[in-house]
Amino acid sequence: MTTLPDLSGFGIAFDLDGTLVETAPDIIGTLNTILAEYDVPPFPYEAARSLVGRGARSLIQRGFAAANVPLSEEAELPMVGRFLDLYRERIDQESHAFAGLEGALDQLRAAGARLAVCTNKPTALSELLLTKLGLIERFGSVRGADSVPLKKPDRGHLKACAVDLGLPLDKMLLIGDSETDYLTAQNAGVPCVLVSFGYCDTPMEAMSPAALIDHFDELPTAIASILR
Structure with a gap:
């Protein structure tokens, strides 16, 4: 010592x-729950891991972009709120x-x-x-x-x-x-x-x-x- x-x-x-x-497993798990709710394919864990520190909005944007699914600014705002609610529930799950x-x-x-x-x-x-x-x-x-x-x-x-x-x-x-x-x-x-x-x-x-x-x-x- x-x-x-x-x-x-x-x-x-x-x-x-x-x-x-x-914290990546719970944050990326939350992201993929959101994506699934909009029928967007999950964002691969390894691709998302380096982006974890950039916040919920950035992660959501990248998740949609990776799947080539358009995302309007109006649609983003409720998703961020939903993300934070879901994440709070599972914050220490993994x-x-x-x-x-x-x-x-x-x-x-x-x-x-x-x-x-x-x-x-x-x-x-x-x-x-x-x-x-x-x-x-x-x-x-x-x-x-x-x-x-x-x-x-x-x-x-x-x-x-x-x-x-x-x-x-x-x-x-x-x-x-x-x-x-x-x-x-x-x-x-x-x-x-x-x-x-x-x-x-x-x-x-x-x-x-x-x-x-x-x-x-x-x-x-x-x-x-x-x-x-």
Whole structure:
């Protein structure tokens, strides 16, 4: 086990979908339920996985486009509402924390770090998912896209997490899985750790995070190297 430096006075913010939690099965399952209601063929899981972080509307649009079925803007709006209702019902049916996550979070907290969730998922859904998975008590802030004037990659989203934790922005780190997370950290002037197992459709080599990890067991070592 990595010996961490004293992390008192530091905040570590995590993206949610594809970073903390494998949510793709429930999100794509919800999408395919919607598509079936409109007699549209299901969107293949592997094709949809990298798009999960882009929100319900984008997923619905891609699902219809993949099947070459026209979709009007007027038809989209009720589908998004229906998607959110269905997803809320099955939010933890197949979703689960990534391997090693809970141990890494506990190790960071034991070293004095304050933890936050900085996600473009709606706040209520984020809190519901974290509660159902028994994770929410580990976080001092959960900020969804609807809780800030401008969402990630705007630096203000991460700053809101810092304010909640009682910390300055320059004492934050961001852990994520996508170009949006990387750009958020860049815009905020803070280090970014990316995970390789999430929902990124941008090649990792196109970015230069402070660290890239393949498993949460590697996170304490990565953070220790950044903050030493």
